[in-house]
Amino acid sequence: RRQATEYSTSSSDEEFESKPSLTHKAKRAIRKRRKLEKETKQLIKQEELKRLHKAQAVQRQLEELEERQRALEIFGVRLERELRGEADSGTKDENQMLHEWFELVMEKNKLMRYESELLIIAQELELEDHQSRLEQKLREKMAIDGKSK
Numbered sequence: 001r002r003q004a005t006e007y008s009t010s011s012s013d014e015e016f017e018s019k020p021s022l023t024h025k026a027k028r029a030i031r032k033r034r035k036l037e038k039e040t041k042q043l044i045k046q047e048e049l050k051r052l053h054k055a056q057a058v059q060r061q062l063e064e065l066e067e068r069q070r071a072l073e074i075f076g077v078r079l080e081r082e083l084r085g086e087a088d089s090g091t092k093d094e095n096q097m098l099h100e101w102f103e104l105v106m107e108k109n110k111l112m113r114y115e116s117e118l119l120i121i122a123q124e125l126e127l128e129d130h131q132s133r134l135e136q137k138l139r140e141k142m143a144i145d146g147k148s149k
Contacts, residue, residue: 037143040139044132044136047132048129048132051125051128051129051132054121054125055122055125058118058121058122058125059122061118062115062118062119062122065111065114065115065118068111069108069111069115072104072107072108072111075104076101076104076108079097079100079101079104080101082097083097083098083101
């Protein structure tokens with residue numbers, strides 16, 4: 001009987017000791033989860049900042065591009081007038097003016113292609129930002145306890 005009582009007591013002691021270790025494991029799991037969530041939030045914030053800096057750089061480049069296009073437009077109008085004979089061309093001959101005109105057109109086309117590339121990059125950044133917000137919403141929904149779902 002004593003052996004049986006000792007055996008049952010010792011097994012109940014083991015069960016009692018295992019319960020606190022479960023709570024300890026649960027606490028560790030919760031801490032680990034919180035740490036992971038914090039790291040994830042930091043990564044999301046860093047990615048957001050990168051996109052913001054890239055978007056600002058694209059915006060600056062678009063503004064500079066617009067200024068260059070305006071300058072080319074003004075130069076093109078003046079050159080067109082000279083070619084038509086409406087303005088004093090001075091010492092320039094027609095071949096030289098035509099050469100300048102074609103270079104101007106090529107430069108304008110190059111700037112238009114560059115502008116298209118920048119607009120595509122800007123749209124890509126907007127889509128990445130939208131995707132990030134959707135992923136964050138999904139994480140928040142997945143974090144809700146099973147009972148409240």
